[in-house]
Amino acid sequence: xxxxKPQFYPGTTTPSKNRRKYMDPSYKLQKLRTISxxxxxxxxxxxxxxxxxxxxxxxxxxxxxPACPIREMVTPTPGAKAxxxxxxxxxxxxxxxAPVAPYVRAWMYHNRWRGTDVGVLSGRVPLEMxxxxxxxxxxxxxxxxxxxxxxxxxxxxxxxxxxLRLDENGMMFDAQRRYIFNKKTKEVDYVKDQVGVPLDKPIxxxxxxxxxxxxxxxxxxxxxxEPFRKDQELIEWVxxxxxxxxMAGNDPESxxxx
Amino acid sequence: xxxxxDRVDLFDDRGRQIEKNVPVEALSPLHNPAIQEIIxxxxxxxxxNLEGIQNxxxxxxxxxKWCSLRGRSxxxxxxxxxxxxxxxxxETIQIRPNDDTAIKVLKGGKQLQVTVPLKRLQxxxxxxxxxxxxxxxxxxxxxxxxxxxLWDADLVHAAVWGRxxxxxxxxxxxxxxxxxxxxxxxxxxxxxxxxxxxxxxMITKKNSMNxxxxxxxxxxxxxxxxxxxxxxxxxxxxxxxxxxxxxxxxIVYELVKANAKEGTLGDVVTSTVARAIEDGVITPLEKKxxxxxxxxxxxxxxxxxxxxxxxxxxxxITCGSxxxxxxxxxxxIYFNDLVERETGLPGVDFGRVAGTGVEMAFFSHSIYGGGNxxxxxxxxxxxRHSKGFCIPCVAAAVALDAGTCxxxxxxxxxxxxxxLSEVPILREPLKYVNEAAAKIKGDF
Numbered sequence: 001x002x003x004x005k006p007q008f009y010p011g012t013t014t015p016s017k018n019r020r021k022y023m024d025p026s027y028k029l030q031k032l033r034t035i036s037x038x039x040x041x042x043x044x045x046x047x048x049x050x051x052x053x054x055x056x057x058x059x060x061x062x063x064x065x066p067a068c069p070i071r072e073m074v075t076p077t078p079g080a081k082a083x084x085x086x087x088x089x090x091x092x093x094x095x096x097x098a099p100v101a102p103y104v105r106a107w108m109y110h111n112r113w114r115g116t117d118v119g120v121l122s123g124r125v126p127l128e129m130x131x132x133x134x135x136x137x138x139x140x141x142x143x144x145x146x147x148x149x150x151x152x153x154x155x156x157x158x159x160x161x162x163x164l165r166l167d168e169n170g171m172m173f174d175a176q177r178r179y180i181f182n183k184k185t186k187e188v189d190y191v192k193d194q195v196g197v198p199l200d201k202p203i204x205x206x207x208x209x210x211x212x213x214x215x216x217x218x219x220x221x222x223x224x225x226e227p228f229r230k231d232q233e234l235i236e237w238v239x240x241x242x243x244x245x246x247m248a249g250n251d252p253e254s255x256x257x258x
Numbered sequence: 259x260x261x262x263x264d265r266v267d268l269f270d271d272r273g274r275q276i277e278k279n280v281p282v283e284a285l286s287p288l289h290n291p292a293i294q295e296i297i298x299x300x301x302x303x304x305x306x307n308l309e310g311i312q313n314x315x316x317x318x319x320x321x322x323k324w325c326s327l328r329g330r331s332x333x334x335x336x337x338x339x340x341x342x343x344x345x346x347x348x349e350t351i352q353i354r355p356n357d358d359t360a361i362k363v364l365k366g367g368k369q370l371q372v373t374v375p376l377k378r379l380q381x382x383x384x385x386x387x388x389x390x391x392x393x394x395x396x397x398x399x400x401x402x403x404x405x406x407x408l409w410d411a412d413l414v415h416a417a418v419w420g421r422x423x424x425x426x427x428x429x430x431x432x433x434x435x436x437x438x439x440x441x442x443x444x445x446x447x448x449x450x451x452x453x454x455x456x457x458x459x460m461i462t463k464k465n466s467m468n469x470x471x472x473x474x475x476x477x478x479x480x481x482x483x484x485x486x487x488x489x490x491x492x493x494x495x496x497x498x499x500x501x502x503x504x505x506x507x508x509i510v511y512e513l514v515k516a517n518a519k520e521g522t523l524g525d526v527v528t529s530t531v532a533r534a535i536e537d538g539v540i541t542p543l544e545k546k547x548x549x550x551x552x553x554x555x556x557x558x559x560x561x562x563x564x565x566x567x568x569x570x571x572x573x574x575i576t577c578g579s580x581x582x583x584x585x586x587x588x589x590x591i592y593f594n595d596l597v598e599r600e601t602g603l604p605g606v607d608f609g610r611v612a613g614t615g616v617e618m619a620f621f622s623h624s625i626y627g628g629g630n631x632x633x634x635x636x637x638x639x640x641x642r643h644s645k646g647f648c649i650p651c652v653a654a655a656v657a658l659d660a661g662t663c664x665x666x667x668x669x670x671x672x673x674x675x676x677x678l679s680e681v682p683i684l685r686e687p688l689k690y691v692n693e694a695a696a697k698i699k700g701d702f
Contacts, residue, residue, distance in 0.1 A: 004532035008600065070574045128623075248558050
């Protein structure tokens with residue numbers, strides 16, 4: 001079982017290649033910016049920096065666990081062990097060549113981290129995890145190449161804007177104006193937390209990634225850049241799955257060596 | 259001779275081999291005596307909450323929430339007299355002395371586990387005989403035992419039967435079956451699908467391997483009853499039951515073991531595909547320009563069973579590492595997304611598990627109400643579409659939860675889970691079903 005090397009994703013175009021890269025946990029995501037632990041906690045807004053983690057149940061060591069071979073084998077995450085609450089971070093990705101397409105987030109999260117509960121909606125991707133596990137993952141989500149301060153938004157509520165045109169500074173629309181483009185520093189400052197509660201002081205998240213750089217890093221298809229229809233191999237794969245789902249659903253015994 | 263050539267090795271919940279080279283048909287609900295006994299138990303056995311009856315009589319609170327008959331009260335020491343009530347009840351229910359009627363007094367008289375004789379069910383066509391016979395008999399016994407007069411007999415009826423017949427089911431009643439009333443089934447043959455995942459987790463005392471097995475037995479046995487597991491689809495469900503629910507060839511256990519310490523859902527996908535290649539279930543079809551290899555299979559049913567076993571292992575790794583049940587729908591969607599992208603072959607139940615995951619995600623994450631995975635079953639409007647392959651994973655996930663939900667499995671299941679966990683064949687189905695299969699392996 002150990003010799004098989006996963007291939008992750010078909011396709012020949014840049015977005016497909018980047019999808020493969022981001023979905024591959026052995027690829028280390030490139031760090032582009034630094035955000036302090038406390039600032040990240042402020043933006044997520046679940047607890048005050050320095051405050052102890054609240055719990056939803058006592059630590060597993062105290063409660064003990066039912067006799068279950070799976071529980072005995074499967075190591076709980078640090079947050080589960082401690083009985084942390086389950087909290088979330090929610091991200092919105094602009095359709096204008098943001099680094100990550102919403103669906104890629106789900107595939108990437110499940111390939112890279114344990115105990116992730118992720119769902120994909122039209123304009124947002126919530127990730128729910130035990131609180132301390134979430135904070136660790138969130139740091140990687142915000143500090144690395146899969147986040148662009150201008151085209152990726154940390155939005156717990158009022159998420160829409162992913163399909164609207166970018167503004168004059170290249171920023172994705174946000175009805176709550178959680179972040180602004182600081183013309184002096186040329187950086188994006190978060191002035192509200194993810195649900196729109198004003199922060200005591202702005203938190204800079206760095207400069208927007210340059211357009212040509214984004215084109216190299218993006219895993220999104222776009223008509224103005226690399227359209228989906230250009231990736232013949234991927235189209236063939238989609239058509240194949242559609243055909244096999246339908247034909248096998250009709251009669252699984254009829255599919256042989258296709 | 260059996261219909262199918264497939265043979266599997268049988269293992270228990272801890273990966274220990276029970277038997278080698280068993281025809282997979284020995285695990286079919288049509289043949290396996292232990293599965294048939296489980297189904298009979300579900301039909302024959304009900305839970306009685308004597309403490310609930312005593313409180314209802316004392317306070318006049320009958321028929322569910324917010325229903326209280328002020329001024330109505332009957333003092334009856336039901337719990338203290340549990341043994342004599344049980345004796346009278348057995349005499350009322352049994353058809354002949356020493357037949358298969360059985361009553362167990364549990365928790366110091368607070369609960370009864372009552373099994374009605376099979377002949378009572380055979381004398382009718384519905385499976386409701388167990389609840390109706392026990393509830394009616396109990397009313398007679400209580401009225402006689404506590405000498406309750408004509409004017410209070412109605413309160414006894416309400417304390418036992420709940421609000422029925424004003425409601426369709428026995429709302430607020432104190433005789434509970436694992437099966438809902440037939441009117442609450444979404445379609446023909448859905449009775450065994452209408453069992454909460456929380457009940458299954460509690461009956462198996464939160465052993466996730468047994469929770470998966472019991473739930474898979476209920477779900478897949480229902481496929482024979484509702485007309486799905488027949489013709490070209492019988493083997494599809496048979497292999498699904500064996501590999502996903504009953505740990506055939508130890509695949510589920512080994513996939514979990516391989517990823518137990520640090521594995522992610524994606525790692526389970528990789529391990530599943532590797533195992534399928536190793537066992538010759540899938541083979542490379544062609545290499546694409548990017549280097550991507552498309553896989554094919556000569557046995558789509560077997561591939562589905564392997565993917566279903568992987569889905570179970572993926573649930574156990576994801577929900578097990580988080581000790582939380584809410585991740586189940588996310589596993590349904592993305593395990594299948596990933597496995598399809600990894601191989602170029604369709605996911606579990608050919609897309610239906612992924613689709614079910616999308617709906618279940620909405621209805622289990624407070625967006626449109628719903629509830630935690632413990633309230634889901636195969637009869638639920640958003641989880642009925644994958645037939646047999648989703649709910650066993652939900653039951654396993656509920657069993658692995660360490661207490662993240664407001665409505666815990668204990669709260670949701672109540673007396674039923676408690677009482678039925680006293681039946682060994684329901685509590686440890688993997689052991690009994692595998693042993694029964696080993697005994698009949700020569701029949702095929």
